[in-house]
Amino acid sequence: MTDQGRPYAGASREERKSARREQIVAAGISLFGTMGYRTTTVGAICEAAGLNKRYFYESFATLEDLLCEVYGRVIAELRASVLAGGGDDPATVLRGFMTGFLSWAQANPVKARVHLFEVLGVSARIDELYRFQGRVIGDELASRLSATIPGPDLTAGQQRVLGNVLVGAGLQMVVDWVISEYQPPRDELLEEMDATLGWVLAAGLAALG
Amino acid sequence: MTDQGRPYAGASREERKSARREQIVAAGISLFGTMGYRTTTVGAICEAAGLNKRYFYESFATLEDLLCEVYGRVIAELRASVLAGGGDDPATVLRGFMTGFLSWAQANPVKARVHLFEVLGVSARIDELYRFQGRVIGDELASRLSATIPGPDLTAGQQRVLGNVLVGAGLQMVVDWVISEYQPPRDELLEEMDATLGWVLAAGLAALG
DNA sequence: GCAAACTGGTACGACTTCGTACCAGAAAGG
DNA sequence: CCTTTCTGGTACGAAGTCGTACCAGTTTGC
Numbered sequence: 001m002t003d004q005g006r007p008y009a010g011a012s013r014e015e016r017k018s019a020r021r022e023q024i025v026a027a028g029i030s031l032f033g034t035m036g037y038r039t040t041t042v043g044a045i046c047e048a049a050g051l052n053k054r055y056f057y058e059s060f061a062t063l064e065d066l067l068c069e070v071y072g073r074v075i076a077e078l079r080a081s082v083l084a085g086g087g088d089d090p091a092t093v094l095r096g097f098m099t100g101f102l103s104w105a106q107a108n109p110v111k112a113r114v115h116l117f118e119v120l121g122v123s124a125r126i127d128e129l130y131r132f133q134g135r136v137i138g139d140e141l142a143s144r145l146s147a148t149i150p151g152p153d154l155t156a157g158q159q160r161v162l163g164n165v166l167v168g169a170g171l172q173m174v175v176d177w178v179i180s181e182y183q184p185p186r187d188e189l190l191e192e193m194d195a196t197l198g199w200v201l202a203a204g205l206a207a208l209g
Numbered sequence: 210m211t212d213q214g215r216p217y218a219g220a221s222r223e224e225r226k227s228a229r230r231e232q233i234v235a236a237g238i239s240l241f242g243t244m245g246y247r248t249t250t251v252g253a254i255c256e257a258a259g260l261n262k263r264y265f266y267e268s269f270a271t272l273e274d275l276l277c278e279v280y281g282r283v284i285a286e287l288r289a290s291v292l293a294g295g296g297d298d299p300a301t302v303l304r305g306f307m308t309g310f311l312s313w314a315q316a317n318p319v320k321a322r323v324h325l326f327e328v329l330g331v332s333a334r335i336d337e338l339y340r341f342q343g344r345v346i347g348d349e350l351a352s353r354l355s356a357t358i359p360g361p362d363l364t365a366g367q368q369r370v371l372g373n374v375l376v377g378a379g380l381q382m383v384v385d386w387v388i389s390e391y392q393p394p395r396d397e398l399l400e401e402m403d404a405t406l407g408w409v410l411a412a413g414l415a416a417l418g
Numbered sequence: 419g420c421a422a423a424c425t426g427g428t429a430c431g432a433c434t435t436c437g438t439a440c441c442a443g444a445a446a447g448g
Numbered sequence: 449c450c451t452t453t454c455t456g457g458t459a460c461g462a463a464g465t466c467g468t469a470c471c472a473g474t475t476t477g478c
Contacts, residue, residue: 008445008454016454038330041435052456057437090416117336120329121247127326131388134381149412154405157393161405164385165378172343172377173370179340184366196363196370201413203358207299208410217424217475225424250465261426266467424475433466444455 021059023049028070033110037067037118064123071119071126074111075133078104082170083140091194093144098170098193102186105174116175134171138163230268232258237279242319246276246327273332280328280335283320284342287313291379292349300403302353307379307402311395314383325384343380347372 005013027048031040042063046053060066081104085096105112119126142162146154154162177189184192214222236257240249251272255262269275290313294305314321328335351371355363363371386398393401 006446006453013454042437043435050456053437054439054456090412117330121326122330131384135385145412149415151408151411151415154408155401157401158405158408160385161382161398161401162409164381165405168377168379168381169374170377172373172380175340176344176369176373189370192364192366192370196367196374197413199360199363199367200371201410201417202360203299203354204406204410205414206358206360215423215476222424251467252465259426262467263426263469420478422475422477425473427471427473429470430468431466432468434464436461436463438460438462440459441457442455443457444453446451446453448449448451 017058020049020051020055023051024056024059024066025069025073028066029074029111029114032067032070032118033113037063037114037122064125067119067122067126068129071114071129074114075129077108077111078115079133079137082137087144088148090145090148091197093141093148094166094197095190095194097141097166098173098190099186101170101174102177102189105178106182106186109178112174112178116171116178134167135160135163138167141166226267229258229260229264232260233265233268233275234278234282237275238283238320238323241276241279241327242322246272246323246331273334276328276331276335277338280323280338283323284338286317286320287324288342288346291346296353297357299354299357300406302350302357303375303406304399304403306350306375307382307399308395310379310383311386311398314387315391315395318387321383321387325380325387343376344369344372347376350375 007013008016011019024045027045028040031044031048035044040063042053042056045063045066046056049055056066060069078101082097082100084100085093087093087096105116119130121127139159142154142159145162146159173189173193177183216222217225220228233254236254237249240253240257244253249272251262251265254272254275255265258264265275269278287310291306291309293309294302296302296305314325328339330336348368351363351368354371355368382398382402386392
């Protein structure tokens with residue numbers, strides 16, 4: 001008779017399966033983030049994970065499914081990082097956001113490559129996940145900013161615009177920074193951003209007044 | 210003896226070759242912008258162009274080469290559109306940029322899909338072209354903005370930051386707008402952006418003062 | 419007209435990846 | 449110790465695309 005699962009190497013069937021899945025996910029992050037998603041094959045994943053191809057299909061139906069799982073973990077970590085900072089005034093909230101983003105990208109270059117480059121344009125499913133998470137982060141940021149300002153609240157449409165502006169601007173800057181091999185150093189770039197924000201506010205003030 | 214080229218159907222060898230190349234480029238824009246780059250094959254391109262596969266390789270070595278040519282034309286058109294507006298004050302420059310971007314995206318949905326979605330993450334070569342053009346547009350915009358402000362000029366680093374912010378924010382908003390199937394209508398969205406900018410300036414003023 | 423070049427359609431081998439199957443050896447239970 | 453399950457390595461057919469070659473029919477120059 002077929003046993004429904006038997007301990008092996010000191011672990012139950014479910015434990016072994018779960019451990020194999022984790023090995024595959026780890027190999028996915030590593031390969032997607034170094035050689036790139038498009039050039040990674042199921043065979044390469046299994047080789048890196050030290051597992052038979054059969055075990056890939058035990059946990060994932062397609063390579064894209066693995067990318068979804070990998071990206072879900074990457075974006076969760078990034079979201080935690082950019083939203084970690086608090087702050088009672090707008091400048092602190094903004095700086096916390098960009099500090100978290102830059103620090104995360106520099107501390108996790110492989111995962112950063114997955115988020116900033118490899119997931120782009122892979123499939124409609126991944127694209128939707130990508131943009132959904134961007135909107136969540138943008139909404140949260142805009143809402144926090146709005147809360148630090150005594151004046152009138154933003155309308156829903158304005159909050160969406162502000163969220164898009166913040167996320168889009170942040171992404172573009174981090175991408176540029178990563179491509180420039182993390183130059184200038186993080187704190188220097190943060191100061192440049194502060195100075196630029198000051199310049200913009202002064203310019204806007206001059207134009208309004 | 211082998212003729213080095215003979216008129217055919219009223220056109221010289223070079224004219225015919227050039228016409229075929231144009232047919233292929235047109236088919237490339239159409240297919241890349243509808244079915245997507247990743248699912249487009251050389252065979253599909255030639256079928257859409259009404260040409261033999263042999264003629265593809267007459268003008269392009271790989272499908273990626275065709276994408277480079279296609280994207281070069283798309284980005285040139287977009288650049289002309291977003292930089293068309295003039296303006297002597299910051300708000301006019303910004304509004305001209307976003308108006309040009311939104312109008313172009315709505316008037317050329319197929320090309321917009323190529324720029325906003327399909328070229329992403331295809332290859333290092335395309336990525337570099339994409340980001341180079343983004344930097345060119347951002348620099349030009351930041352420089353124009355700087356010129357409308359009486360105060361001190363931006364440093365090179367600050368101009369880069371501002372350019373990244375503008376291009377990143379603009380891209381994110383257009384992507385969001387296209388995904389939302391061009392809702393709300395263009396002029397409504399532009400007014401929301403104006404209102405949001407006003408809110409930000411007021412908030413910044415309150416925080417500074 | 420007639421030969422030579424051009425054109426579009428079809429066909430073909432090479433290559434890669436996928437997804438599954440087989441098979442010999444290791445680990446656990448009785 | 450011996451049977452059964454599990455594991456990793458290898459092998460294999462299916463499918464899709466690439467890039468080229470062949471071939472019949474058309475257009476041109478002479």
